[in-house]
Amino acid sequence: MKTAKDSVLGILPTPAEHLLSTWAKHQSPPTDCLCPARSTATPKKDWIISTDTFFSALARLRDAVLPARIQSWLKTPVGMWSVFALVHVVFLSFAVLLSLRGEAYSDTFIYRIWASIDFDETRVLGPSPWVYPILALVPMAVAYIFGEGPFLFIWVLMIAGLNTLAVGKLTSWGKKREAIPAALWWISFTTLMAWLGFARVDGLTAPVVLIALSIGVASPFLSSFILSVATWTKVWPAAVVLALFTVAKQRVRVVLAGMLVTAFVVVLAMSMNSGHKLFNFLLEQGDRGMQLEATFTTPWLWMSVLGIGDARMYMNQDINSMQVDGPGSEVMSFLMQPLLVAAALLVAGLIFWALHTGKRSGGADRTSLLLFGSLALTTAFVVFNKVGSPQFMVWLGPAVAVGLAYQWKAWRVPATMLIGVAVLTFLVFPLFYNELSNNSPVMAAVLTARNVLLVILFVWSVRQLFLLGRIPAPITPHDAEPATAVAYSAAAYGTAGEGPRPSKTGTTGEADASPATPK
Numbered sequence: 001m002k003t004a005k006d007s008v009l010g011i012l013p014t015p016a017e018h019l020l021s022t023w024a025k026h027q028s029p030p031t032d033c034l035c036p037a038r039s040t041a042t043p044k045k046d047w048i049i050s051t052d053t054f055f056s057a058l059a060r061l062r063d064a065v066l067p068a069r070i071q072s073w074l075k076t077p078v079g080m081w082s083v084f085a086l087v088h089v090v091f092l093s094f095a096v097l098l099s100l101r102g103e104a105y106s107d108t109f110i111y112r113i114w115a116s117i118d119f120d121e122t123r124v125l126g127p128s129p130w131v132y133p134i135l136a137l138v139p140m141a142v143a144y145i146f147g148e149g150p151f152l153f154i155w156v157l158m159i160a161g162l163n164t165l166a167v168g169k170l171t172s173w174g175k176k177r178e179a180i181p182a183a184l185w186w187i188s189f190t191t192l193m194a195w196l197g198f199a200r201v202d203g204l205t206a207p208v209v210l211i212a213l214s215i216g217v218a219s220p221f222l223s224s225f226i227l228s229v230a231t232w233t234k235v236w237p238a239a240v241v242l243a244l245f246t247v248a249k250q251r252v253r254v255v256l257a258g259m260l261v262t263a264f265v266v267v268l269a270m271s272m273n274s275g276h277k278l279f280n281f282l283l284e285q286g287d288r289g290m291q292l293e294a295t296f297t298t299p300w301l302w303m304s305v306l307g308i309g310d311a312r313m314y315m316n317q318d319i320n321s322m323q324v325d326g327p328g329s330e331v332m333s334f335l336m337q338p339l340l341v342a343a344a345l346l347v348a349g350l351i352f353w354a355l356h357t358g359k360r361s362g363g364a365d366r367t368s369l370l371l372f373g374s375l376a377l378t379t380a381f382v383v384f385n386k387v388g389s390p391q392f393m394v395w396l397g398p399a400v401a402v403g404l405a406y407q408w409k410a411w412r413v414p415a416t417m418l419i420g421v422a423v424l425t426f427l428v429f430p431l432f433y434n435e436l437s438n439n440s441p442v443m444a445a446v447l448t449a450r451n452v453l454l455v456i457l458f459v460w461s462v463r464q465l466f467l468l469g470r471i472p473a474p475i476t477p478h479d480a481e482p483a484t485a486v487a488y489s490a491a492a493y494g495t496a497g498e499g500p501r502p503s504k505t506g507t508t509g510e511a512d513a514s515p516a517t518p519k
Contacts, residue, residue, distance in 0.1 A: 294388025
């Protein structure tokens, strides 16, 4: 009979060797589901939707286009920063050329006018500067510090600096090699968004949100502080604040950080004698109609294209926006705000449900919930918004970039969809916006495809939250070695057929590790 000593001598495998051998023999094909392996003894409903075939085809296409040597180089810090530098030099060079001619580009024309009149809305014929929260006026004032000439260059330079900080944080300044593909995705996405990310306020807030999500639940006060600054610059980061508040253990810290930033904002507004304008950005949007590009405008878009029901497109000069009117559009415009609020609350409730269901099972992963919750809420802010400006697509990038750095395979589906969204948005604006606003059926079809992708993205992210609640488990970091992955799975789920085991360290039970350093 073999004894315990035999294990030490190598006659029998050690428990760790046995676990690794079992994992290697029975490893199932990789999927995008975040669920642990289930025991075959008690079959349950399979929630997996495999995308392996599709991504295998994409990988073959990539390998046919890019030699392996170039792919390997791109995944090095030098390769990543070289691509980053090339992209930003192109945009900065274009900004220099226009600045030397005394010109701006896109919305920076409007920002420059606002700054030149000290943000006095009584001297503006078009949209008021107070259509934005007050902190948005700060970078405009900074860009105007040397007058009109270099305004665009300084503006783009600020965004380039923030993008540098974001990529640096995401990859630990190149030290976290497994996060480099996520950084390359972010660079590709921002490149495709083009001037929507470099000539709009949204381009300032997106890298700031990326930095906050990279910190994540590891430091909820700091994350909330950064996100609160971004929210008082452009409202959309409030969606990420809501996700953070829902998943964080120290919710009081999230609230305190927000209150601290808000107090500073109030003091700033009072010093500018503009306290009464502090919430104008909420009121300025109230009476506007359905914007041309908004998701819920799609039926009236086609009514205008096909000449049905006297539907028409027109320019709202007061807010510099193309809108669509038609039978029922006013009712839809009125309903959009409560629909947006309801969608946000429902998603927040789903995050809360997933968190506490996971806690009862010993497997709640707060980082995963933060990232998927942020994507679901920001997508809701886009899908259920009557504005729908093309730069809103920039909002969706930060959560996906950080998610890719945390677990590549779990996030490759939304990453691919967002690249499609970016390409279609680029076709809509700036390339063929004139054709779209003149009832082109081809461009209406392009915009419809983009809006359908947004709806699918929202449904996908909500489904992921549902899966995390139904079968809670921390996501194994994508760069984990097989032995590490086995240990991770064994610590959380025990042997086959058992439920998750609570972790003494918090790594698998109520995982609070940041995406940059998953525990």
